[in-house]
Amino acid sequence: MKKGRVWKYGDNVNTDVIFPGKYTYSILEPEEMARHALEDLDPGFAKKVKPGDVIVAGRNFGCGSSREQAATCLKYAGVQAVVAKSFARIFFRNAINQGLPVLQSEEAVDGIEDGGEIEIDFDRGSIKTARGDFSFPAFPESVMGILEAGGLIPYTKKKLERK
Amino acid sequence: MGKTFSEKILGLKAQKDVQAGEVVTVSPDYILSHDNSAAIIKEFRKLGVKDVMSPQKLVIILDHIVPAASEKYALNHKTIREFVSGQKIQNFFDIPSGICHQVFSENGFALPGKLILGADSHTTSYGAFGAFAAGIGRSEVATLWATDEIWLRVPETIKIEIKGELPSGVYAKDVILKIIGEEGADRANYKAVEFTGEAVKKFSLASRLVLANMAAEMGAKNGYFEPDEETLLWLKGRAKDKFKVISSDPDARYEAVLDYNISSLEPQVACPHTVDNVKPVSKAEGKEFHQAVIGTCTNGRFEDLEIAARILKGKKVHPKVRVLIIPASRQEYLLALKKGILEILVEAGCVILNPGCGPCLGAHQGILAPGEVALSTANRNFRGRMGSREAQIYLASPATVAASSLEGKITDPRKFL
Numbered sequence: 001m002k003k004g005r006v007w008k009y010g011d012n013v014n015t016d017v018i019f020p021g022k023y024t025y026s027i028l029e030p031e032e033m034a035r036h037a038l039e040d041l042d043p044g045f046a047k048k049v050k051p052g053d054v055i056v057a058g059r060n061f062g063c064g065s066s067r068e069q070a071a072t073c074l075k076y077a078g079v080q081a082v083v084a085k086s087f088a089r090i091f092f093r094n095a096i097n098q099g100l101p102v103l104q105s106e107e108a109v110d111g112i113e114d115g116g117e118i119e120i121d122f123d124r125g126s127i128k129t130a131r132g133d134f135s136f137p138a139f140p141e142s143v144m145g146i147l148e149a150g151g152l153i154p155y156t157k158k159k160l161e162r163k
Numbered sequence: 164m165g166k167t168f169s170e171k172i173l174g175l176k177a178q179k180d181v182q183a184g185e186v187v188t189v190s191p192d193y194i195l196s197h198d199n200s201a202a203i204i205k206e207f208r209k210l211g212v213k214d215v216m217s218p219q220k221l222v223i224i225l226d227h228i229v230p231a232a233s234e235k236y237a238l239n240h241k242t243i244r245e246f247v248s249g250q251k252i253q254n255f256f257d258i259p260s261g262i263c264h265q266v267f268s269e270n271g272f273a274l275p276g277k278l279i280l281g282a283d284s285h286t287t288s289y290g291a292f293g294a295f296a297a298g299i300g301r302s303e304v305a306t307l308w309a310t311d312e313i314w315l316r317v318p319e320t321i322k323i324e325i326k327g328e329l330p331s332g333v334y335a336k337d338v339i340l341k342i343i344g345e346e347g348a349d350r351a352n353y354k355a356v357e358f359t360g361e362a363v364k365k366f367s368l369a370s371r372l373v374l375a376n377m378a379a380e381m382g383a384k385n386g387y388f389e390p391d392e393e394t395l396l397w398l399k400g401r402a403k404d405k406f407k408v409i410s411s412d413p414d415a416r417y418e419a420v421l422d423y424n425i426s427s428l429e430p431q432v433a434c435p436h437t438v439d440n441v442k443p444v445s446k447a448e449g450k451e452f453h454q455a456v457i458g459t460c461t462n463g464r465f466e467d468l469e470i471a472a473r474i475l476k477g478k479k480v481h482p483k484v485r486v487l488i489i490p491a492s493r494q495e496y497l498l499a500l501k502k503g504i505l506e507i508l509v510e511a512g513c514v515i516l517n518p519g520c521g522p523c524l525g526a527h528q529g530i531l532a533p534g535e536v537a538l539s540t541a542n543r544n545f546r547g548r549m550g551s552r553e554a555q556i557y558l559a560s561p562a563t564v565a566a567s568s569l570e571g572k573i574t575d576p577r578k579f580l
Contacts (some may be wrong), residue, residue: 007397012348012437016545017552021524023230025198026235061350062546063382065524066284067199068300075208089353090284094300117553142314152302156310157210 004052007045009112011058015070017041017093024067033069034076054120056112058084062091062136071098071160081137083127085109096143097152104128105143108134113143165412167320168387169229169355172295172409174317176278183319183416190311192404193272194220195281196304197263198227203240203282204246206305215250216311222272224256224263229401230529255333255362261492261518264288264460269494271401275390276409277373280313285460285542287379288467290386291371292394293408297385306553318355318384319410319418327426332577334470335370336540336560338461339377340431342423344441351384354418357411362425363388365405368397369464376461380438385528404485430576433558437547444563450573452536454558455480455529455564458516459523462540462561465490465498471565474579475511481571488527489521513568525549538564538573 012105014119017040019033027033038045055074061084062070071094074082080102095102101122111131113116119128127134166174167183174180177187178301196203200223207215215221217506223243231237240258247255260266264285265275275293279286281303289296297315307313325341329335356378363371372387378386388394390408430444457463457471468490482488488508490496496518503571522529524543531554533535539549544556557573566576 012439014543014545015438016525016543020531020547022526022550025201025526026233027241028202040545040552043552060352060382063348064284064351064543065297066282066286066300067304071300086349086352088349088382090298090300093303095303098301109350152306153209155204155525156306160210160212160309 002052002080002119004054005050006112006114006116006118007049008054008112009041009055009057011156012043012060014064015067016064018052018062019067019069019073021065023139024069030072030076033073034132044072046077049077049079050075052133053078054080054118055082055108056084057082058109059086059141062082063088066090068098071095071100074098075139083108096146099147099151101147103136105134105136108136115129164416165414167317167415167417168357168409169295169320169385170215170382170409172276172278178465182316183317185317186222187317188312189278191307191313192220192277193222193279193309194269194304195222195263195283195286196278197224197283198239198245199282199301200246202303203301204242206302207308210305210309212309215308216252217446218252218453219262220266221252221308223252224260224266225258227520227524228260228526229258229517231383237349247436248418252533259493260497261490262460262463262520265491265495268292269401269492270558271398271403274404274406275394275403276397276407280307280474282447283468284379285376286374287386288460289382290375290378291368291388293388293390295385298379308370316353316508318353320355320357321351322357322359322417322420323423324420325358325362325423325425327362327424329362329425330368332562333428333430334560334562335366335373337428337431338425339374340433340441340558341428342437343380344431346381346421348380348437348439349377353384355387356381356383357387357390364391364499367466367508368393369466373461398543405460406449422430429562430560432563432573433544435544435555435557438542438544439560444573446555447557447573448575449572450536450571452538452567452573453484453485454529455568456489456529456539456541457561458491458523458536458562459541461489461493461542465495465531468499468504468508468563469542474562474565474576475569476507478511480512483571484568487516488513489516489523490518491516522549528568538567540564542571
């Protein structure tokens with residue numbers, strides 16, 4: 001359970017503005033990816049974001065390209081979680097597979113202000129804000145397993161080792 | 164109660180009776196990746212597995228930045244070539260081939276009733292042939308290479324019935340832009356989209372590919388057309404494997420049925436910076452632009468180049484506009500070459516680039532400077548996608564892009580036909 005600053009954005013934040021296409025095949029290191037996070041949406045973000053911060057957004061977060069770096073760059077920028085009204089399918093999978101929690105809650109998004117502070121309790125499924133608490137549905141066991149392992153690759157590695 | 168195509172194929176693959184909403188563990192028939200194979204190889208190595216479990220399922224096509232535009236890209240390509248040879252991957256297509264979705268299709272991997280997963284969001288394209296095809300991420304592809312297994316949620320299905328007949332000067336691209344504009348960028352998120360109706364039955368396979376490709380822009384997991392005689396004829400001699408057509412039952416349950424009549428449709432334009440910001444060409448006319456692009460996995464096939472040539476024949480493109488032509492594949496390039504299409508385009512002042520993704524994803528071959536405007540036949544106009552975040556991208560059909568290139572501003576193509 002960590003407190004973080006809120007970075008709030010609108011609907012349809014696509015993966016091109018989260019991680020521009022021009023870097024997709026030239027940057028392979030996650031730390032370097034993080035330096036370009038949200039570059040075409042909010043050019044100041046990557047410099048100002050602090051570990052534990054939370055992105056809050058509207059509908060269809062992560063639409064567009066399947067590039068997984070969109071999730072990787074946010075995770076390595078220190079983003080604790082993304083809370084949105086809804087997520088695009090491939091981004092949703094990619095985020096979990098990178099060990100980045102994605103929480104869907106329309107009420108929470110409406111209730112959270114940009115720049116405010118929030119606290120997320122993953123065990124209880126709750127988001128604490130200045131305007132009150134919001135709940136989100138708990139992750140299924142399989143998803144929790146991937147998140148806890150730190151992503152699909154370490155999760156699969158462990159599974160293969162057990163075999 | 165009957166079943167949809169998606170319920171049937173995922174049920175078949177999971178070897179049980181399934182309904183929309185269920186999660187199944189399945190093994191795909193083919194796994195596509197492109198230049199991102201270099202990053203996937205890196206993830207695959209972390210798994211501690213030496214060999215790909217089913218190398219015959221892998222299809223790797225270099226298309227995003229071909230030929231390599233920098234040392235880093237060159238190193239990626241080198242890594243991929245070495246992996247392909249070390250793992251004995253037969254289905255490898257190096258840089259002369261073209262855009263992965265076109266190459267995958269014309270080489271007979273996109274088959275009815277097959278489950279295809281690809282590390283590219285426009286993998287939805289193969290629904291044009293009656294396959295279940297969806298985009299996934301890099302970690303998932305690396306895991307598939309090692310384990311041959313993935314979980315998928317069985318999607319609900321939206322049926323889109325397209326009636327009427329395409330008016331002159333209006334094309335499949337206008338139809339899908341109209342639908343995306345009406346329904347929004349997330350209408351089909353997590354869902355399957357079936358395209359049906361008397362109008363699409365008359366669509367060429369190239370035109371069906373435009374719709375299935377852009378189903379991704381409505382958020383769809385997969386698109387689907389029921390294979391017909393034309394599909395089967397096209398697959399003759401091309402199909403890489405035996406296949407069985409799978410169709411939705413007449414009494415299948417749909418999340419929604421949407422009706423469209425295209426008989427009085429106008430050419431459409433998607434305006435910056437989202438694909439669902441769609442207007443009829445009459446509302447976007449007069450917008451000046453600097454670069455035109457005719458190509459990409461959406462509209463770079465022979466029929467697209469031919470339409471452009473019909474409009475540009477014997478004329479010159481506007482002196483302030485740079486017109487880039489990128490055939491979708493070597494086969495389409497060769498056909499356009501033999502039929503004299505490329506000669507017409509070169510004489511009109513166009514630049515012909517090699518088959519590949521070109522500037523669509525902003526990595527090379529025509530990057531936009533701040534303040535520049537592009538008019539493209541691609542599928543995405545997101546901010547910064549083709550270069551500067553201060554640039555603008557408009558999307559339209561090859562006919563609209565060609566006609567507009569003559570005038571130097573967005574123009575209704577119907578006056579040139």
